[in-house]
Amino acid sequence: MNNLDVVAEEHRRLGPPVAGSVLDFVQNRVIYGEGDDANSFYKVALGVVRTCRFLSDGRRQIDAFYVAGDVFGLEAGAEHSFSAEAVTGSSIVSYRRRDLAALTANNEGFSQQLFAYAMQRLARAQEHAVLLGRRSAVEKVAAFLIDWAAYSPETTIIVLEMTRQDIADYLGLTVETVSRTFSHLERNALIERPSARQIRLTDRKRLHDLSS
Amino acid sequence: MNNLDVVAEEHRRLGPPVAGSVLDFVQNRVIYGEGDDANSFYKVALGVVRTCRFLSDGRRQIDAFYVAGDVFGLEAGAEHSFSAEAVTGSSIVSYRRRDLAALTANNEGFSQQLFAYAMQRLARAQEHAVLLGRRSAVEKVAAFLIDWAAYSPETTIIVLEMTRQDIADYLGLTVETVSRTFSHLERNALIERPSARQIRLTDRKRLHDLSS
DNA sequence: CGAATCTTTGATAAGGATCAACGCGCGTGG
DNA sequence: CCACGCGCGTTGATCCTTATCAAAGATTCG
Numbered sequence: 001m002n003n004l005d006v007v008a009e010e011h012r013r014l015g016p017p018v019a020g021s022v023l024d025f026v027q028n029r030v031i032y033g034e035g036d037d038a039n040s041f042y043k044v045a046l047g048v049v050r051t052c053r054f055l056s057d058g059r060r061q062i063d064a065f066y067v068a069g070d071v072f073g074l075e076a077g078a079e080h081s082f083s084a085e086a087v088t089g090s091s092i093v094s095y096r097r098r099d100l101a102a103l104t105a106n107n108e109g110f111s112q113q114l115f116a117y118a119m120q121r122l123a124r125a126q127e128h129a130v131l132l133g134r135r136s137a138v139e140k141v142a143a144f145l146i147d148w149a150a151y152s153p154e155t156t157i158i159v160l161e162m163t164r165q166d167i168a169d170y171l172g173l174t175v176e177t178v179s180r181t182f183s184h185l186e187r188n189a190l191i192e193r194p195s196a197r198q199i200r201l202t203d204r205k206r207l208h209d210l211s212s
Numbered sequence: 213m214n215n216l217d218v219v220a221e222e223h224r225r226l227g228p229p230v231a232g233s234v235l236d237f238v239q240n241r242v243i244y245g246e247g248d249d250a251n252s253f254y255k256v257a258l259g260v261v262r263t264c265r266f267l268s269d270g271r272r273q274i275d276a277f278y279v280a281g282d283v284f285g286l287e288a289g290a291e292h293s294f295s296a297e298a299v300t301g302s303s304i305v306s307y308r309r310r311d312l313a314a315l316t317a318n319n320e321g322f323s324q325q326l327f328a329y330a331m332q333r334l335a336r337a338q339e340h341a342v343l344l345g346r347r348s349a350v351e352k353v354a355a356f357l358i359d360w361a362a363y364s365p366e367t368t369i370i371v372l373e374m375t376r377q378d379i380a381d382y383l384g385l386t387v388e389t390v391s392r393t394f395s396h397l398e399r400n401a402l403i404e405r406p407s408a409r410q411i412r413l414t415d416r417k418r419l420h421d422l423s424s
Numbered sequence: 425c426g427a428a429t430c431t432t433t434g435a436t437a438a439g440g441a442t443c444a445a446c447g448c449g450c451g452t453g454g
Numbered sequence: 455c456c457a458c459g460c461g462c463g464t465t466g467a468t469c470c471t472t473a474t475c476a477a478a479g480a481t482t483c484g
Contacts, residue, residue, distance in 0.1 A: 133384030172345030
């Protein structure tokens with residue numbers, strides 16, 4: 001039983017966090033599991049969160065990463081369709097789903113905001129599907145870097161908060177391929193790597209063309 | 213200039229169909245293109261529609277298929293982010309997007325229905341991403357058959373309204389791989405093929421397990 | 425400082441793509 | 455009515471991208 005199993009077990013015993021509160025999660029801590037009742041949804045206050053699906057044989061697909069300000073865990077049905085885990089130590093605000101009904105009843109604009117939120121998430125999921133279905137490894141990694149750069153304060157150097165395994169599972173690749181692709185991009189002077197987690201986008205234009 | 217180019221060109225000249233009307237589209241006719249103003253959205257009255265993205269080098273990813281009753285073309289932004297084309301001859305009802313605002317203003321429940329619609333579409337897109345990212349060719353094809361069976365009236369024999377190329381571009385594969393996978397499934401007695409477009413799901417359980 | 429985890433690199437294998445050719449079904453025009 | 459042509463589907467041979475297996479750095483943290 002590894003570290004992750006321990007926190008997952010703890011999660012099963014304690015249940016989901018109390019709604020309305022701010023909670024801290026250590027790295028890799030499970031926030032909710034696939035199949036859990038979707039009574040709450042969440043907003044990232046600090047840190048990075050991933051939502052993912054595990055297949056029976058251990059394969060994992062990461063659906064999305066969420067950073068400060070992002071809302072996640074709002075579902076179409078009664079249960080969470082993906083798991084959510086802390087990529088880094090994170091502070092998360094939880095909300096009661098049933099409070100949404102009250103808010104939409106009073107506030108007309110709020111309904112429309114909710115709709116807009118869902119549509120934006122949909123657009124992102126669709127782009128992700130195109131990436132997964134019809135892009136090569138280099139194109140996938142380039143697209144990921146360009147995407148993540150938008151979240152990074154510093155414009156030239158971006159800080160990858162997640163592991164290579166996370167990136168691989170987001171892009172539908174293996175760690176080795178992701179690593180090799182980074183090396184390839186570096187050899188071709190598209191990026192530099194001050195350290196494994198810090199990537200300087202040396203040639204943003206060519207990266208962008210790759211991820212076209 | 214092939215047949216499809218001709219209708220695409222025609223579409224560019226004539227513009228999008230008038231909103232509020234029922235329109236018929238012949239097979240492969242472009243309903244709207246990526247980048248077109250999303251002034252209208254649509255409902256399938258009859259037939260099958262696909263939404264897809266074309267990459268610069270001709271690769272295509274099909275986002276979704278829509279059958280009678282399905283709504284498509286509603287966007288987060290001002291433009292359509294995918295193209296829509298008739299898979300079969302189709303009758304399509306178009307609606308003005310700005311009429312939505314009026315409907316949501318008057319009718320409270322309608323806003324929530326819109327939200328629910330978007331969330332369901334999101335859930336489907338997410339499942340599609342898992343399929344594309346982490347599934348083998350057999351698993352993809354099995355999942356597609358199980359999925360499409362839900363749309364077929366007859367329970368044992370399903371009728372594929374789309375070409376192998378469509379299926380391939382939906383699953384992130386090539387035509388040849390799709391064809392070979394069908395043959396493989398038939399050899400292993402999971403399906404039978406009375407004809408290329410009619411598939412009998414002989415062993416639905418094993419198909420379902422594959423698409424788990 | 426040492427153990428565990430993460431990352432990189434190398435060697436090899438495999439799944440799916442690509443290239444090529446043939447068959448089938450269907451509509452059209454002679 | 456038949457023959458031809460064309461789009462679609464299947465199958466075969468080969469290639470290539472990415473996965474898998476293995477092991478050696480690098481980094482982090484107790």
